[in-house]
Amino acid sequence: MGIEEALSAELREKLRDDLLAADHKFILELPKVELHVHIEGTITAELRWKLTQRNGTPLRIAKNGPELQSLEELQAAMDLLRPDSSRVNNDEERFQFFEAYYEGFECLKTKEDYFDLAMHYLGHAATVNVRYCEIFFDPQGHTSRGIPWNIMMEGFREAQKKAEKELKVKSAWIMCFLRDMSPESAMEHYKAALPYRNIIVGIGLDSNETDRPPALFDEVFSLARNDGFKLTMHCDVDSKNAHEHIRQAASVVAGKGLDRIDHGLNAAEDRRLIELILKRDVGMTLCPWSYLRHTTYAELGPKIRVLYDAGIKISINSDDPAYMEDCWILQNMLLAKHLCGFDDKDLVVLARNAVNISWASSAVKENILKEIDLVYDRFHPAQ
Ligand code: ADE
Ligand code: ZN
Helix, strand or coil, rough: CHHCCCHHHHHHHHHHHHHHHHHHHHHHHHHHHECCHHHHHCCCCCHHHHHHHHHCCCCCCCCCCCCCCCCHHHHHHHHHHCCCCCCCCCHHHHHHHHHHHHHHHHHHCHHHHHHHHHHHHHHHHHHEEEEEEEEECCCHHHHCCCCCCHHHHHHHHHHHHHHHHCCEEEEEEEEECCCCCCCHHHHHHHHHHHHHCCEEEEEECCCCCCCHHHHHHHHHHHHHHHHCCEEEEEECCCCCCCCHHHHHHHCCCCCCCCCCCECCHHHHHHHHHHHHHHHHHCCCEEHHHHCCCCCCHHHHHHHHHHHHCCCCCEEEEEEEEEHHHCCHHHHHEEEEEEEHHHCCCCCCCCCHHHHCCCCCCCHHHHHHHEEEEEEEEHHCCCC
């Protein structure tokens, strides 16, 4: 696949603005469930600047980079990270993304910081009618900097309570292990998180996938399933051995395979993987804006459509909006519609898929499903 055919950063921004300028009232008002957003991927330049100023912490785009002195310098450095059609090396881009992403964690020190971070996302979610979300967090990126668990988790818990009460956005957390760290570290973190299990609904796996297959983490995922957690893992698009990783995630890990797969778009290229996913009814969380940065424009829509038309329960989500042209769930849904030619009925299917593959209680699911139907009927009154 030629990355040289992917859209440039400027064209992606133009596409985003064009999609927002067109009528998007139905998608905006559709009640939403978001299942794939990294809380640390929502640290925008503005939020990072605010927290850095408050804590007096140094501001860098990468660990050994020069110290940045202003919000404008940070914005310019983040802009430079954006993959461009002229930058051909996918691996190098991924490396730079992860370097900047983990450096971004440095602004988080106090319970108030974790609270502000979660409220920043939940506040945005409320404006685009997200009713329920399951949010990823990467504890190893915080404990490795000496942040105590209670600082992180109590900040998250307070934001969760406030958002539910004041913004009517319900939420739960998915604890992700960093797959480029050891399975032993994952196990250690799993055990340390158990006191907070009443706000953690599931366990995930993210970070750099190269040579880190799902099966490597079988022990901790099996234990988590036995303990009642739901399970998911990233299968990043076009990563090395993508098909084998999807096969393990769908049918091998924790005895029979996971409950969901994050990304996994390469399944569209292999009928056997599609059958496997359908047979086990594994839900998939897609983030089209993220793929637009690496995949050719012409290929992306058809691949998403293959999964959708096969009847796989795909949902549309945002991933790391602060690093992806400020594209949140709304922009991702607009892009999916644009690329796949989805009509409002299809968008309802996608919204319902997200509800159905979520790990919310039946009561929460039923309420959101009813609300989706009401909004559809309001926009499409019977003749
Ligand atoms: N962690 C945060 N963003 C990620 C991504 N896009 N892929 C894998 N791990 C991640
Ligand atoms: Zn992700």
